[in-house]
Amino acid sequence: MIDILLISSGPDRSHHIEQLLEGCGVAHRVRSVHGSVRHLRTHAASIKSADLLIVDDVGLEPQDMASIEEAVSHVPQLNCMLVTPAPSTALLMAAMRAGVRHVLPWPLDAQAFAAELSHVWGKKTAGARREGRVVALTSCKGGTGTSFIAMNLAHALATQRGKRVLLVDANQQFADASLLMSDQTPAATLADLCGQIDRLDNAFFDSCVMHVNDNLDVLAGAGDPIRAGELRPAQLERVLTLARSQYDAVIVDLGLGINPLAIHVLDQSDRICMLVRQSVLYLRTGRRMLDIFHELGYATGKVSVLVNQYDKHAPVNLQAFEQSFGMGVAHRFARDDKHAGAALDQGLPIMSVAKGSALAQDIVAFAHTLWPAPQKEKKSGLARLFAQKPRDVPQLKTNH
Ligand SMILES: Nc1ncnc2c1ncn2[C@@H]1O[C@H](COP(=O)(O)OP(=O)(O)O)[C@@H](O)[C@H]1O
Ligand SMILES: [Mg+2]
Known part of the structure; x- marks a missing residue:
């Protein structure tokens, strides 16, 4: 395409x-x-x-x-x-x-x-015209906000950083990322794509993804655990290799937990973001998850801890995570029930619902951390226009 x-x-x-x-x-x-x-x-x-x-x-x-x-x-x-x-x-x-x-x-x-x-x-x-980086978002518990952050991060990278972004819903339970993005039924899912892996080329891949806006595509999840169970690591590897060559940023919503397939995706990721919430339950299970990452041989710099639904008055504070995890919290996303709920109900990115909210700003800031803006150089008039600059925020719901 x-x-x-x-x-x-x-x-x-x-x-x-x-x-x-x-x-x-x-x-x-x-x-x-x-x-x-x-x-x-x-x-x-x-x-x-x-x-x-x-x-x-x-x-x-x-x-x-x-x-x-x-x-x-x-x-x-x-x-x-x-x-x-x-x-x-x-x-x-x-x-x-x-x-x-x-x-x-x-x-x-x-x-x-x-x-x-x-x-x-x-x-x-x-030629592989892009050398995309793969960022996996995962959590040790459901309801942490992994899909919400993955979707909004993908959107922020596409609209604020001008990156060409693919969001892959690799949830193996009940994949829902595409539902957050659009009320359309996706043309195909990750399971469909993997089921016909021998046909995989750029054109077939392109026909399987949902085009949300100029810069953002979504590969819908398998839909249910049975279909997800049919996915094979070698198939996912081919999909991610192709995605890297076509996009600047590949954001994988891995959902919950660790299993052989998830490990395969984590192996191939450039960055692993473990999301937690401020509850004692996350202190213990999060620690266990980090230990497994360590046992899997992932370099410390590859793994980041992100706190979602951050509330500065919550009893479990950032120091508690640092003590339990032995590593600092890389980023936090404010708790904002009102705007997160409105964004979800309307099928819109948080940037469209509440651009100035702390939560939207936290997501944009994280997008900039992952893909820092190039050093500013003096540019002529037209060159400035072609440089990275924020775009209008389109609605996530799409008609195609
Ligand atoms: N920062 C936040 N503040 C308030 N609500 C949030 C925030 N992040 C996510 N949510 C809400 O939490 C719920 C679970 O989010 P979801 O992304 O489905 O979690 P997961 O994918 O980890 O199971 C959703 O209703 C979502 O709107
Ligand atoms: Mg989810």
Whole structure:
């Protein structure tokens, strides 16, 4: 699947290009807007997550290439295709210098167009264009908020940090992460994907995930313990390997407890987050879980303790965890029954329900801890637009 942003001079032309896209046989997702090359800035956020930018502009001039070059050079995976009537040699030269390899004359030749699309698709699938990190969230008890934090963390990484994120619901009891994200029935679940593992390629994977927004996909959980019991470690390994190559961040909601399958996911994770709540029950079972992580040979830096539903007046305080666990609490998420409940009821991320709440801020802060923002450098106008910046927070419920 390639993500395409199409900037077209008018509705007739965009409709024609969309029809050509339909017929070219390359799996794609297209977002169409009307405008010209001068409107690139307005679409900086969409350009950042696109694989292909098609600029169909009747009045394209060689001097317009500066803004295109800026976009191409700041968005590593981006390919750019220019469509314009009878491109001049000067325009072709300027396009080449700007790093644009696809310049097509209007009216478009269907075969030449399809060939360019296949080229972009080939480039996307040939190299692992991303080297995603896998973060597993787990807990020693149900009701800790593992799914809630996993879902909101995935959302924060996608919208606040501009990362391409996959949330994998690997709960082996009753997977519900996809329900928190959408009221749609997922096209497929992790169990379906693993059941047809021989078919696994980027296109099949893409057809199995639920697209929540431009940057966030969800792989729904197996649904029940029987189906989850059919999952095999080697299958999960293949799924995670592919996910790493397609996403910046792979957040795995492992749910409750440790078993051979969970251990396999933990082995492959770059970071393990053990969530606890402020109750004496967690002091003992959490300690046992950490001991098992130690016995499994996980480096101390790989494992973090996170306190959810944090209440500074609760009798079990952060020092109690530190004493019992022999390690500090890496992060805490405020208890906020009102907004967490509202977010759950409405199927929205906490950022949409209560952006300024302590809980939403704690989740965003954790997203920044996991994926720190790059050092600030002085950037020109357009380059600043293509840099990471908060986006509007879309609703999690999706219609596709
Ligand atoms: N920080 C929080 N403050 C208040 N309620 C929370 C918080 N985090 C989670 N919850 C609520 O706790 C309940 C259990 O969360 P869930 O994510 O399903 O737990 P788990 O996946 O660990 O079983 C949900 O109703 C959720 O809305
Ligand atoms: Mg859960």
